[in-house]
Amino acid sequence: MKFYKELSKVYDVVFPKDENTLEFLCKNLKVNSKILDLACGTGSYAIALAQKGHRVDAVDLGEEMINIAKSKGGLYVNFALADMTKVKEVFQGSKYDFIFCIGNSLVHLENREKVQTLLKNMHDMLNYEGSILLQIINYDRIIKYNIDSLPTINRAEKGLKFIRNYVYNEKSSKVDFNTELVILKDGKEEKLENSVELLAIQSEELIAMLEKAGYSNIELFGGFQGEEYNDKTMALVIKANK
Structure with a gap:
């Protein structure tokens, strides 16, 4: 699709690597941790973690994204073109200390059953006391306050603008x-222009999914600066342990 091909070319301009995010990802990581990045995009965080001495595998469904990621840091990270729901087969037998899925990627899955299965697969792929980190848009905020857009990303110096609008369907919870x-x-x-249907998974629902998959020590944050989560924060960031 032309939209995603063009977006991949400017992805790092629209969504540049954020040092607060990287620092949050690095919290409590042991030296030489084994890490899995799901929906890695152009690989900025996977590469940065590998350059800090960690062993990193990463997957993304977009061929253009993976090609760019490989060109940026193929020597550091094991990148694979794959659907993240198939990651257990792609990296068969691999175990990880840390698995993360950020960028609102989780809610792109087709249905809640696939989210639940992915969370269980991630749990199965963790080492003892391993952890996961998820980040999605705060759908509690979207639904409660009838939010119909996110702030426009404007990179005027690069001649780019990314406009993001939401239409909530209460019947489908999407x-x-x-x-x-x-x-x-x-x-x-x-x-x-592009339009995609996303799962409007709210915080309590996601917590219940994580508990069902066997996770413990579930922590919620409102962003990558570790701020307290509430129904007005822009993001929902969740950390949980095996």
């Missing part, structure tokens, strides 16, 4: 995520 990527080329704007 949202239509409508996006527009605006690229300025030779003084003219090129607009690429």
Whole structure:
């Protein structure tokens, strides 16, 4: 699809590596940890973790994303083009100290049953006392306050703008995520539109899913600076242990 092909080219401009996020990912990691990055995008965090001495595997469904990731840090990370729901087969027999899935990627799965299965697979792939970290949009906030958009990402110096709108469907408990990527080329704007259905998984539901999958010590945060989670924070970040 043209939208994702063009987005992959500018992904690191639209979503640059954030040092607060990297620092949060590194918290409590032991030296030479074995790490799995699900839906790794262009691999910025996977590469940064590998450069800190960790052993990192990473998967993404987008071929363009994986190609860019390999070009950036193929010597550091074992990148694989794969659906994250198939990761148990892709890295058969592998065990990890830490598995993370950020960037609102979890809710892109087709249904809640697939989310539950993925969470169980992640649990199975963890070493004893291993941990996971998930980050999604705070759908408690979206639903309670009828939020219909996220702040536009404007990279004026690069001629880029990423517009993000939500339409919540109460019957299906999903949202239509409508996006527009605006690229300025030779003084003219090129607009690429896309719409994808996302699972509007709220905090209590996700906690219940994690408990069902066998996790313990579940902690909620409102962002990667470790702020307290509530129904007004933009993000939901969850850490849990095996």
